[in-house]
Amino acid sequence: MTFEEYKKQEEQRITRAIEFLNYGVEFADINSVYIDDDVKIGKGTFIGPCVTLEKGSIIGENCRILQNTRIKDSNLGDNVEVQSSVILESKIGDNTSVGPFAYIRPGSSVGRNCKVGDFVEVKNSNLGDGSKSAHLTYIGDADIGENANLGCGVVFVNYDGTNKYRSEIGDGVFIGCNANIISPIKIEDGAYVAAGSTVTRNVPEDSLCVARAKQKNIEGWATMRGLYNKK
Secondary structure (H helix, E strand, O other), X not given: OOHHHHHHHHHHHHHHHHHXXXXXXXXXXXXXXXXXXXXXXXXXXXXXXXXXXXXXXXXOOOOEEOOOOEEEOOXXXXXXXXXXXXXXXXXXXXXXXXXXXXXXXXXXXXXXXXXXXXXEEEEOOEEOOOOEEEEEEEEEOEEEOOOOEEOOOOXXXXXXOOOEOOEEEOOOOEEOOOOEEEOOOEEXXXXXXXXXXXXXXXXXXXXXXXXXXXXXXXXXXXXXXXXXXXX
């Protein structure tokens, strides 16, 4: 690319942003935003610095697309907030919060009034309305119902080295921190999974699943091994 070609491209980019500005879209820094030609942005939406909106993306009204976010070929509803995250070929419902540092991979659908928090990765999965995953979770090949809650460190173990498997999580399910869901698994409506569990069998409706080893304390073990000298 020559300098003249680059200069022309930059002029087109700024012109495009000014068109959105005149339509009612707000910008923190119009010079740092990249918006492809076919992107649509609703009125009242705020675009932060260093945001990239790529081909095929539709952003609803009154959204907040905050700094360092990349959105590609995705459809976001109204009143969505995205902070420092990546959304690729996916759908996000109204009044949903994404990020910071979330990664929503192709083929995913997140419902209305949801939360996909920091360091949450969603891959080829569906989250029903009102469901939440606040932080540090991998949701891969899963269908999650409405008003479910996934605790910190939940992992859907969807790949056995050869094949990938899908799990189904019902409405109102609560999965505690650091639980492993060994797909394919079905956890029915209203069930609870205790923190630290490794779930290998289906969990019936209205049940508590506890799948972890019983704690055993061996007193004096560190001293016997010469690892601890009590003062």
